[in-house]
Amino acid sequence: MVSFLEILSPAFLLFPALLGSAILGFVCPLVGAHLMLRHRVFLGLTLPQIAACGVAFTFWLHHAAGLSHGSGSERLLGMVGSLLFTLLGMGVLAYLDRRASGAPEGRLAAAYALASASTILFIVFNPAGELEILNLLKGEVISLSRDELKLLAVVYGIVYGGLVLFRREFLLNSFDRDLSFLLTGGSAQWSFWLYVLCGFSIAIGVIMAGPLLVFGFMVLPPLAARTLARGMNAFLFSSSLIGLLIAVLGFYLSVRLDLPLGPTDVAFGCIVIFAVHGLRFLVRRGPAALVRLIIFAGLIAGCSAPRAPAPLPVGTLEPKYVWLAAVRNSSGADLRLPENNPLRSVAEMAGKISGDYRPTVMDLLRGTLRQELEQRKIPVSFPEERNAGLRSFGADPAAAAEMARTAQLSGWLLLCDIRRWHTDGRSPLSTSVLMRLVRIDDGMVQWQEHWQKIVPLVGARRLDEASGDAVKAIMREMFPS
Secondary structure: OOOHHHHOOOOOOOHHHHHHHHHHHHHHHHHHHHHHHOOOOOHHHHHHHHHHHHHHHHHHHHHHOOOOOOOOOHHHHHHHHHHHHHHHHHHHHHHHHHHOOOOHHHHHHHHHHHHHHHHHHHHHHOHHHHHHHHHHHHOOHHHOOHHHHHHHHHHHHHHHHHHHHOHHHHHHHHHOHHHHHHHHOOOHHHHHHHHHHHHHHHHHHHHHHOHHHHHHHHHHHHHHHHHHOOOHHHHHHHHHHHHHHHHHHHHHHHHHHOOOHHHHHHHHHHHHHHHHHHHHHHHHHOHHHHHHHHHHHHHHHHHOOOOOOOOOOHHHOOOOOEEEOOOEEOOOOOOEOOOOOOOHHHHHHOOOOOOOOOOEHHHHHHHHHHHHHHHOOOOEEOHHHHOHHHOOOOOOHHHHHHHHHHOOOOOEEEEEEEEEEEOOOOOOEEEEEEEEEEEOOOOOEEEEEEEEEEEOOOOOOOHHHHHHHHHHHHHHHHOOO
16 A cells, blocks of 8 residues: 555655646645635636636537547647637636626626536537547546646746735735725736636646646635635635645545545545534634544544555465466456467467457466466466366355365465456556455455555556556565565
């Protein structure tokens, strides 16, 4: 299992993704705090959806022009569409605020509904690029490249610098536009520049992280900071600090529990808001209630301390004979590996292998396990070599042991179940494998471990190469010596 200190190390494989998430978590709350001060918090929901609509529109236009997808410029196309639609949407909404009558919240709700419906329609109109659009809208921070991370750092650095350097002008313009006009010489220009900074941060953030994560970082940290802060500068600083905390801890929970990053960060941000309000309530009740909460939190943290997976106890196996069952695939995914062996077609023509056969991740894992056991002088066989009816076992260890006893097998039965083995070609390979060592005589589980690995695709451009790296990582922990 990955510890919290490991993800903070620059040597960690996903450290660039952590930096990207931290940048978003530090800057977006400051943008959202200014929108909240202007009573335009719904802009934090509407503008990311408008940016997503721009991504879908750009891809539809690209398809309508007869150009093909997959040329490597998808991210650039998405950035252009996201930026144009965000700035255009902010301009239209600002014009309506000055000219139109009615409640601004109603206009924002209508704009959100229109952008959501248009996004879906543009995806329907462009089925050829549906996968690319959905991947961009989903926003995989965990797969950011170094160039994309540099772009994110530069844009968000400019946005943060502008909001900090001119915070007095922006704050004055948010609270009293007439006084801002008298003291600064114009209120419209400060509103314009504030919306420009917000537009750039939202447009780039949506294409890098997706609308859900951007909206969460813009709204949730300021809501928590408003309960704690007692001054305007403290409110702005606390928003960024809480956002950074949510980004780092949410990233750790995402890696630790093998969950998608965006929903994990947003859910954890909501938990932080409830925790802040609960902490404030306990402080009002008195120090005794606060002490009890701290003791309870310490007990929970101690009980949930991470435990490293235990290696396979090969030295204590009696009798020393292992039957290696066929690996189950409970992931629901097609785990066939690509095959580019030039001798394969010759073997197919000779009838030595079937033309429909392709090696799978299950074959790779099972074959590697057999090699590791044989290197440690442990006799190992496949059950189907003894009885053709034992090509597959159920998930229940007791039932599997019963099948083995019926076939007159003795010794140990090693069961492997792949729960997850997924990558979309850009994001790292996420794996989850459950292994059990069952004594055939009585069906007792002698050893059980759940292996979860995240393998980056750097240096491994194909699924078979990334899968090989994942299997090797599991074997290193399963057989440490």
